Amino acid sequence: MAKTLLDKIWDDHVVADLGDGWDLMHVDRHLLHDLSGALAFDEMAARGLPVASPELCFATVDHAISTMPGRTARTFERGARLYDRMKAGVTKAGIRLFDAGTGGQGIVHVMAPELGLVLPGMVLICADSHTCTNGGLGALAFGVGTLECVHALATQTLRLQRPGTMRVTLEGQLARGVSPKDVILHVIARLGVAAGVGKAVEFDGPAVATMEMEGRLTICNLAVELGARSGLIAPDDVTFAYLAGRPFAPTGEAFDRAVVQWRGLASDADAHFDRSVSIDVGQVQPTITWGTSPEQAIGVNEPVPDPASGIDARARADMCAALDYMGLEPGRPLAGRKVDRVFIGSCANSRLSDLREAAAIVRGRRKATNVAAWVVPGSVAVKSAAEAEGLDRVFREAGFEWREPGCSMCVAANGELVAPGERCVSTSNRNFVGRQGPGARTHLASPAMAAAAAIAGAIADVRTI
Amino acid sequence: MPPFTIVAGQAAPLLQANMDTDVIIRIERLTAPDQTRLGDYAFEMLRFLPDGSENGTFVLNQPRFREAPILLAGANFGCGSSREGAVTALAGRGIKVVIAPSFGDIFHANCFQNGLLPIRLDTATIAALAAEVEVCDMPMTVDLSEQTITTPCGRTIAFDIERRRREALLLGLDDIGQTLRLREAIGAWQAADRIKRPWIWKGALGPSD
Ligand code: SF4
Numbered sequence: 001m002a003k004t005l006l007d008k009i010w011d012d013h014v015v016a017d018l019g020d021g022w023d024l025m026h027v028d029r030h031l032l033h034d035l036s037g038a039l040a041f042d043e044m045a046a047r048g049l050p051v052a053s054p055e056l057c058f059a060t061v062d063h064a065i066s067t068m069p070g071r072t073a074r075t076f077e078r079g080a081r082l083y084d085r086m087k088a089g090v091t092k093a094g095i096r097l098f099d100a101g102t103g104g105q106g107i108v109h110v111m112a113p114e115l116g117l118v119l120p121g122m123v124l125i126c127a128d129s130h131t132c133t134n135g136g137l138g139a140l141a142f143g144v145g146t147l148e149c150v151h152a153l154a155t156q157t158l159r160l161q162r163p164g165t166m167r168v169t170l171e172g173q174l175a176r177g178v179s180p181k182d183v184i185l186h187v188i189a190r191l192g193v194a195a196g197v198g199k200a201v202e203f204d205g206p207a208v209a210t211m212e213m214e215g216r217l218t219i220c221n222l223a224v225e226l227g228a229r230s231g232l233i234a235p236d237d238v239t240f241a242y243l244a245g246r247p248f249a250p251t252g253e254a255f256d257r258a259v260v261q262w263r264g265l266a267s268d269a270d271a272h273f274d275r276s277v278s279i280d281v282g283q284v285q286p287t288i289t290w291g292t293s294p295e296q297a298i299g300v301n302e303p304v305p306d307p308a309s310g311i312d313a314r315a316r317a318d319m320c321a322a323l324d325y326m327g328l329e330p331g332r333p334l335a336g337r338k339v340d341r342v343f344i345g346s347c348a349n350s351r352l353s354d355l356r357e358a359a360a361i362v363r364g365r366r367k368a369t370n371v372a373a374w375v376v377p378g379s380v381a382v383k384s385a386a387e388a389e390g391l392d393r394v395f396r397e398a399g400f401e402w403r404e405p406g407c408s409m410c411v412a413a414n415g416e417l418v419a420p421g422e423r424c425v426s427t428s429n430r431n432f433v434g435r436q437g438p439g440a441r442t443h444l445a446s447p448a449m450a451a452a453a454a455i456a457g458a459i460a461d462v463r464t465i
Numbered sequence: 466m467p468p469f470t471i472v473a474g475q476a477a478p479l480l481q482a483n484m485d486t487d488v489i490i491r492i493e494r495l496t497a498p499d500q501t502r503l504g505d506y507a508f509e510m511l512r513f514l515p516d517g518s519e520n521g522t523f524v525l526n527q528p529r530f531r532e533a534p535i536l537l538a539g540a541n542f543g544c545g546s547s548r549e550g551a552v553t554a555l556a557g558r559g560i561k562v563v564i565a566p567s568f569g570d571i572f573h574a575n576c577f578q579n580g581l582l583p584i585r586l587d588t589a590t591i592a593a594l595a596a597e598v599e600v601c602d603m604p605m606t607v608d609l610s611e612q613t614i615t616t617p618c619g620r621t622i623a624f625d626i627e628r629r630r631r632e633a634l635l636l637g638l639d640d641i642g643q644t645l646r647l648r649e650a651i652g653a654w655q656a657a658d659r660i661k662r663p664w665i666w667k668g669a670l671g672p673s674d
Contacts, residue, residue, distance in 0.1 A: 015654045016647055020629050024647060026654055028665050035495065039549075049641070053655070055666065064496050078496040119664065129547040129571055143547040145575035147640075155644045157651055163570075193483055194541040197567050227541060229570040250664035258664050293483050314539070318482055411546075413492040420515065432487040432545060434510045 002268035004165050005234050006200045009140040009265065013123045015157055025160050027152050029056060029117060029124040029139075032090065033108045035063035035413060036127030038082040040149045041089025051093035053156040058117055059090045060098040062107045063413045067376050067403040073100035076414045093153075106379020106405045109133040109347040113217060114381050116246025120235035120262040125152055130347050130429065132223040136216035137243070138235030138265055140200070143224065163229060164199040167273040170207035172282030177463040179357060180215035181349055181427065181446035182287040183207065184222040187279055189287070189297040196228025199274065202267060203233050207281045213242040214353040221348045222429050225294040234266035286462050288334055289431045289444040291322035296431075298334070300449070300461045306330040325433055326441050327421070334443065334459045339423045342373040342454040343436070344447055345403075346410035346428035350378030354427065354447040355386045359394045361451035361465055367399040368457025374401045376408045400454065412437045425453040466580045468637035472561045473606040476617070477530035478537045478595035485545035486572060490554040503550055504557020525558075535605055537595050538565035540588065543572025552579045562607045564591060564614075577630055580637070582609060584624045610635060 003011070016024040032040070037059055044051070051057065064079030065071065074080040083100075090097045098104030104111055109130055112118050120138035125131060127149040134141035144152065152158055168187060174180075201223050208216065216233050223231025233239075240259050243249045250258050285299030296319075298304065307323065307330065310316035323330060328337075344350070344358050355377065367373045375395050377383035383405055386392060392402045408416045410428040412435070418424045420439025427450050431442040443459065452462040494506045511523050519526050525533070536555070542565040543551060552575045555563070563576070564584045576583045584607070586594075594605070594616060601617035608615070609631060614622050632638070659666050 016650050018629075020627065022629060024644065024650075026651070026658070036547075039500075047641070052651075078498075081498060082496060121662075122665065127547055127549075129545065143571050145547055145552075145571055145578060146549040147578035148574065151641050151644065154641050155648075155651060156655070157644060157647075159640055159644065193544060194567055197541065197570060224545075227544060227569070248667055250667075254664055258662075261662070293485075314480060314482065321481070411492050413496055430485075430487065430545060432485045434491060435487050438491070438510060439515065 002271040004267040004271040004273060005138065005202055005232050005265055006140065006163070006165055007271070009121055009123065010162055012121065018159060021161050022159055023162065024157050025123060027056070027125050027156055027158060028122040029058070030152050031108050031112055031117070031124065031126035031131070032057060032059040032086065032095070033063055033126070033128065034061045034065065034079065034082045034086050036146055036149055037086035037089060039146045040127065040153060041085060043146065043150045044089065044153055049154040051095065051153050054094040056156060057093070057095045057153070058098065058112070059086065059095055060105050060108055060111055061086070061100050063407045063411065065100060065406045066414055067406040067408045067416060069403060071404050079414055103380050106381065107347045107350065107407055109221065110350060110378030110382065113137055114246070114379060116243055116249035119243065119249065119258070120239060121265050125158065129224045130221055132229065132231045133217050133221040133347055135223065135231040136213065136220040136233050137239055138233060138262065140230055140232065142229040164274040166196055166199040166201045166228070167276040168201055168203050169205035169276065169278040170203060170281050171205050171278055172280045173207055173210065174281055174284065177286055177448065178284050179446040179448060180211060180218040182284050183281050184219050185287040185289065185294065185297040185444060186281070186284045188222060188225050188294050190279060191226060191277065193225060193293055193295045194227045196223065196226035199228050200230040200232055201226060201228040202273070203231060205278070208233055209236070212353065213238055214351045217351070218348055222294065225429060235262045286446065286449050288449060288459065289442070290326065290328060290334055291319070292325055292431055292433050293322070294429065294431060294444060296322060297444070300335050300459065301333050303333055304328055304330050335461055337423070337459045339371055339425050339453050339458055341418055341422055341424040342371055342450050343376070343409045343424055343426040343428065344374065344450050345376030345378065345408055347378065348429040349427035349447050350376060350382065352382050352385050355382065355391050358447040358451040359391045361448050361455065361462060362398045362400070363394050365398055365455050367454040370457045371454050373399065373454040374403060374409065376403045377405050379405050409436055411435065418442070425450045425459060466637040466639065469580055469582060469609050469634040471606060471608050472534050473604045474535060475530055475533040476535035476537050476594065476598050476605040477524050477533035478598055479524050480537065480539045480591070480595060482539035483541045483544055484538060486543055486548050486551035486569070487545055489543065489551040490548065495548060495550045502557070503554040504559070507554040507558045532559060534559055535562045535564065535607065536560050537591055537598070538563055540566040542568050544569035547571040549575045549579070552576055552581055556581055564594070566591060577633065580634065582607065582634060584626070586624060590622065
């Protein structure tokens, strides 16, 4: 029978059929970070459980670590406590930690692909909802809760039901000034934040086939904002070229053998998906969110929608609440709206290509005086590579802050936050109420759009800068 | 996990769609040293005004719903972050059942791990329940073993739940204990995989940084 990419990976990982549609699934990679790691190891200790397969688990520190230049894992005090507990847990279990101050550290979903820890056909988990990012490499990757994380530490498996399947085909090619971030925000706006609930979403089509790996990771990063626990892209030559030479990827003859297996993972041509949609991305404009849900996104020159257009009373009330929180009125475009902060970072957009895209806008210019602009590279490797190209100087000379790797203002768990009422153009993935700090007003956008906002001091169409 | 029994009490209507886990519990509360009082902070951005005073119009601040063990919610409840603290915060406030048209996938799984019952009903049925809460003063009763809800106006409606989920809640079963009994099968699977996909297993022995 014809199978999807999801089916192939799933069937390869069933350790036992538990009945009623439940499978015991092997976990090939378990990634841990400071925030969830501390809680999971506390629970493991409380239950007196040992870690079953430490060689398949890897840890780093990202959520609650300061990104201040010169920071250590102890600079942010609350983070230091979580870090200590996580570090004690991984040390006791013999789990490899990519520690602060060492080469491999970074946002978990940035450092893992970069090190080759994520390979096609794997089942990969992390107690973090944006684990779906790693699906860009053709792995089945999804976020879990703390107790599922404990289950996986203790058994290297999870009890799961196979999700449904959805295929999103991206037709056409991206126009100038339009990035994968704009595409995925557009897709979420079109399909809604609940479109993928209960499903694994596979992205394919001409726009995906020609997209570089880092863009694919951005697309899959926001699959969870479609409601899907996993996003997937079939591995192809772009994937294999990306993986070749990565520290944890196989080498030589083993690599070739792996590629043979990986090539067989793509969904069969006649495979059935529970839902298939096709979206022409040729028409996508630089896109930005106006509200408090990632689906509340529009082209930068489109007017903010009128709540009167809501389909029912509930939708109208939700739109009014979002406009009120964001301090916006309907009917006018966002372009020209003053901003206080710009944040370039997060597992959505903190890779080298993202920093290059932003630097291309910033080069030779100065940020507006009313804006505080930060660049937070996703990992130590990204930071070093960017510095080798002189991107740090481009940003610094324009008045941006160049910081250490971590989640930072994406989630504000490390005390770095947007002040109440401040408007921030952010390259992260969530614009929820209070996400970047209580009362913070977040507009999600691409790195180029964020850079343009910093230069203009206001939301701006990157194509006019 | 204590077994789940019958829950009876007020049902608080909080029907906004896409209520995300960042709103249910703020990230700062999850980095605080004391994680036992998360219930005090559930929905804090909605429960309190910027000056720190209580927002009297928020449903869970209304005298009738302060102790409500049941939440009537909107679509995609618990979307967003995987933080399990969102479930423990609700449980810490005494909420035992959330009824919504749909849930965030990870939140939904986390509920069962923590003995909280998420029930899926269609939007119209939930709207009707919310309307009954306004007009009838009786508590709502959720009976998991019978899979029924007795509404405030005395109607009985059925709900669906997977057999396994139901059993695990009713018996308070522990997943980890059950899986540990399958250790041998896991070991055998891993032994075969080391041959089939050796590159997965470089693991902790991989290159140093
Ligand atoms: S960067 Fe943001 S979204 Fe990504 S893992 Fe960190 S907190 Fe989560």
